[in-house]
Structure formats: structure tokens, C-alpha cells
Amino acid sequence: MNCYEHTLIAKQDLSESQNKKLIDKYEDIINKNLGKVLKTEKWGLRNLAYKIKNNRKGFYLHIKFEGVGKTVEELEGAENIDEILLRFLTVKVKKHDLDTNYFEKKDDYKP
């Protein structure tokens, strides 16, 4: 089993129910394909540093999971078709760091 970190950016104009569906959909894909979701982080709506497909903001989602090569293949295959997503990134890590969340504080300051 390898450790992976996966981040995806969805379009900003999504309702909350759509966001939940999005999370469930990709967690399902991971769990069905020999993987195991350890933690999901919602980074929330963030300003993009530059425009992507004419979007200035994006909804960030971060998933930490264990899996094999096939898990990543299936996950990225499904994401390539999805029109809601702007971008995604998978990074292989040696060890999961489940404690620190770099984007949690900013959300607290906003309200």
C-alpha cells in the first residue's frame, strides 16, 4: 500500500448538496478500488492565483488515502471526464501527516 495525497478544484458555483455528492463520489471510487480514505479536508472557496477556464475562484478539496496504482488510475480516469472539476493533483508521500491543516486557520478568520 502506498500513501497518496489528492487535491481537486471544483467550480465555485456549486450548491452544498452538489459538493457533498462530489465528495461521496470520489471517496466511493477510492474505497471500491483497493483503497482506503484516511482523511478529507475541505479547504473551501479560495481565490485562484490565476484564471483557470475563466474562473477566479475554486472550491478546494483535499483527500488523504492509501491505495495502489490502480486506485489512482481509476480516480484520475473518472476526474478527466468530469466537467465540474477545474484541476486535480495526486502526490505520493512516504508518510501521512494527518495533524496539520495549512488552510484551516484562514477559514476561521473570515467570519
Place this chain on the structure above:
Amino acid sequence: MKRKKKSNSKRKTTSYSKLNLFQKPGIKFFRPCPLSGKNAPVIDYKNVKVLKKYISESGRILPARITSVSEKKQKKLSKAIKNARLLALL
């Protein structure tokens, strides 16, 4: 605490520690790598606060000879910056 640290660093500095106009060629002024050692910040594409210190105003990666980051860490750093760019964090 801050004052103590400053005084410590002053003691350590040698005559070659600052860039001198009349410096002899071939003598390097040594500065330890800011990203290695104890209590060093973690290099990670999510740690945007740290990464921002090592890019220029126009968003280019600063060379290691200016920031005095070690070779090993510079490789990690550039990879992290590129990953952060892909996610539109920088």
C-alpha cells in the same frame, strides 16, 4: 527572546560574513541553510507561507546562491513550488 537570538547571530558573524566591497575573490561568506536543521519549516506544496519567501515578486523561483538553501532542499523546494503553482496557490 528575539533580542537574545540577534545577539547570538552577531557573535557568530566573522569578518567575511557580510558582503564586502573589498572582499577577496574566492572566499565564500557562509550562511547556514534556513530550511535544514532543528525547527526548520516543512517544505510542502500546501505550506504556502514558506514557499512565498523563496519566490520573487514576479513569481519566479529564487536561485539557491541568493537564499543559501542547500542543494538537497532546493530540489525539494522547486518541486513544491511547481506543485503549488499547478493548484493555483501561488
